[in-house]
Amino acid sequence: MPRWEVGSEERLKKAAMELFEEKGFEKTSVDEIAERASVTTRTFFRYFPDKREVLFSESDGLRAALVAKIKQSPHANEPLQLVSRILAEFDWETMGSRDFQRKRQALIAANPELLERDLIKLHSIAVGFSDALRRRGIKTPIAQLAGRVGVQVFLVAYERWLEVGHKADLASTGESMMSHLSRMIPRSL
Amino acid sequence: MPRWEVGSEERLKKAAMELFEEKGFEKTSVDEIAERASVTTRTFFRYFPDKREVLFSESDGLRAALVAKIKQSPHANEPLQLVSRILAEFDWETMGSRDFQRKRQALIAANPELLERDLIKLHSIAVGFSDALRRRGIKTPIAQLAGRVGVQVFLVAYERWLEVGHKADLASTGESMMSHLSRMIPRSL
Numbered sequence: 159m160p161r162w163e164v165g166s167e168e169r170l171k172k173a174a175m176e177l178f179e180e181k182g183f184e185k186t187s188v189d190e191i192a193e194r195a196s197v198t199t200r201t202f203f204r205y206f207p208d209k210r211e212v213l214f215s216e217s218d219g220l221r222a223a224l225v226a227k228i229k230q231s232p233h234a235n236e237p238l239q240l241v242s243r244i245l246a247e248f249d250w251e252t253m254g255s256r257d258f259q260r261k262r263q264a265l266i267a268a269n270p271e272l273l274e275r276d277l278i279k280l281h282s283i284a285v286g287f288s289d290a291l292r293r294r295g296i297k298t299p300i301a302q303l304a305g306r307v308g309v310q311v312f313l314v315a316y317e318r319w320l321e322v323g324h325k326a327d328l329a330s331t332g333e334s335m336m337s338h339l340s341r342m343i344p345r346s347l
Numbered sequence: 348m349p350r351w352e353v354g355s356e357e358r359l360k361k362a363a364m365e366l367f368e369e370k371g372f373e374k375t376s377v378d379e380i381a382e383r384a385s386v387t388t389r390t391f392f393r394y395f396p397d398k399r400e401v402l403f404s405e406s407d408g409l410r411a412a413l414v415a416k417i418k419q420s421p422h423a424n425e426p427l428q429l430v431s432r433i434l435a436e437f438d439w440e441t442m443g444s445r446d447f448q449r450k451r452q453a454l455i456a457a458n459p460e461l462l463e464r465d466l467i468k469l470h471s472i473a474v475g476f477s478d479a480l481r482r483r484g485i486k487t488p489i490a491q492l493a494g495r496v497g498v499q500v501f502l503v504a505y506e507r508w509l510e511v512g513h514k515a516d517l518a519s520t521g522e523s524m525m526s527h528l529s530r531m532i533p534r535s536l
Contacts, residue, residue, distance in 0.1 A: 236533075270467065274463040275463065277463065303500065306502065339492055340532045342489065
């Protein structure tokens with residue numbers, strides 16, 4: 159069996175997700191994932207450094223794609239809306255079907271090890287936004303607030319969007335969260 | 348030497364911090380920490396489940412203390428300001444001197460393993476706030492936004508406050524960040 163067989167990575171991801179759902183993340187071994195994907199354990203480690211990373215293999219590319227939009231945007235002077243819009247208008251379906259993303263999110267929420275990994279990936283996106291905004295001339299605390307708050311507002315919207323039966327698309331759910339936030343901050347400040 | 352000697356926990360924390368600074372977090376072993384604190388390795392594990400937790404031993408108590416303030420507050424109808432005020436008015440000096448906190452923050456920022464742990468602790472504080480606000484009758488997305496955004500705004504303020512030479516106290520630094528945020532959100536929303 160060729161080790162770098164076409165489709166191995168996708169099969170490994172699919173097998174891992176199935177097993178995590180069937181047996182739980184902790185009780186699934188790398189050997190079992192490899193076996194179900196019909197590859198060797200060694201092949202698994204060619205694609206992923208550890209069991210957690212199967213769920214985060216897109217994250218470096220995702221961060222780079224999102225942060226690159228800051229560099230090109232004519233709206234750097236509205237940093238919080240810019241970050242929110244970049245996140246809410248990204249084509250998240252490229253990360254897998256909504257059903258897949260819902261299952262992935264449930265797995266992450268149920269496993270502290272996965273949650274830790276997810277949080278550091280999200281943090282690195284926020285920091286990426288802040289750094290890119292600073293390079294666009296935005297002052298430090300403003301750039302930090304835009305990156306960090308923008309990511310959090312998006313996450314609240316994203317979790318709503320993943321709920322079964324939620325009708326609105328992600329962009330308008332994000333806008334609606336931003337209006338909530340706007341009403342939560344006193345005008346007098 | 349008695350194993351539950353008075354002061355062991357404090358000595359272990361002090362020894363760990365010194366060694367992390369001298370040798371780096373990764374290159375410091377639990378054995379070395381125990382040796383410098385003049386206790387056995389077994390004593391170390393009576394106090395801390397792993398090397399990372401030495402820096403987070405206060406975090407459960409801290410979360411409980413912060414979240415409890417939501418239950419008692421007459422200002423649950425202004426959830427974002429309430430969360431911000433609780434965080435910015437907390438007596439952070441009880442967590443160690445500002446110099447100690449500055450060193451701790453630098454260690455966390457430099458070690459992904461520590462950063463992961465820090466982020467999950469902060470996340471649990473945000474979730475604690477949101478849950479407590481929901482129990483006070485605040486609707487879900489508002490409670491989530493208040494918890495998550497409130498913690499992020501605080502963190503930007505906290506990092507500023509830790510900067511050498513920063514003059515303003517944490518409460519007014521927090522207020523100033525909230526005013527920045529207010530000006531970043533369009534009135535038209």
